[in-house]
Amino acid sequence: MTQHPIAKHRLEALVDGVFAIAMTILVLEVKVPELIDRRSTAELLDKLQHAWPTLAAYLVSFFLLGLFWHWHHRLIAKILRVDIPVFVLTLLFLALVSFFPFAAALMGRYPTNPVALMIYLPTMGLLLTTQAANFALALHRGCVDPDIPEAEIRAAQRRNLRGCGIFFLAATPSAIRIGPISLVLCLLAAAAFFILMRRVGTRRPASPA
Incomplete structure (x- = not known):
């Protein structure tokens, strides 16, 4: 068998x-509000009320990263070995994971700004797509455990x-x-993933090289 690094x-x-690290960094965007009157209940409640978009972005993003981790854990359990292409695609996936706190911070600070969205x-979408592509690549290259049914x-x-299809939909x-361009791209991506889902072949995974 070929040596793999x-x-x-x-x-x-x-x-x-x-x-x-990414899930921990998310909370750094949640700041303790500065008060003019430290004893003012009304001022503190008002500051916290204005901070709810940041809190919501934190909670949603933390939950999503947890789901992405769980998904990756389930898929990697089916992979027997890791070669260079699978490793490189995993690095791309991790780069997106590392970038996610920045995207969440933008969403929390500017929830009504279309650019943040x-x-x-x-x-x-790229996190989901890269993860799905990673498993497909591992299957194509014979890295998936052949003992799995x-x-x-x-x-x-x-x-x-x-x-992926449900997300884009x-x-x-x-x-x-x-x-409108974003809408068309979302619909096309959703349709493409649902079509691919229907076309998943019945051939056996390739055996490890």
Whole structure:
């Protein structure tokens, strides 16, 4: 068997570390409000009321990163080995994870600004797409554990593609706020993922080289 420079357990440790840091950094955007009168209940409540978009962006983004981590954990469990192309695509996925706190901070500070939405939603879409593509690449290159039943592999592929399709379909109302081009792109992406889901083949995964 060809030697591969990346041990699977080392990659898993890297993924866990990046997710842990990204999820922790999210809370740094939630600032303690400065008060003119430190004893004023009304002033503090007013400041906290104005801070709710930041709090909402933090909570939603933390939950989403947790879901992305869980999804990656389930997929990596099916991968037997990691070669260079799979590693590179995983690095791209982790780069998006690291960028996500910035997108969440923009969304929290400027929730009504279409530009903030235009950064936040595509980041989420790219995270989903990259994760699905990573598993498809691992399957194509024979990195998936051959002992896993074929039906389970196909089911995982369908879930990946369905999740991407549902996201882009659900994002269409927000895409309307950004502009007609964004709406068209969301609808096309959703349609493409649902078509791919229906076309998931029945051939067996490639055996490891």
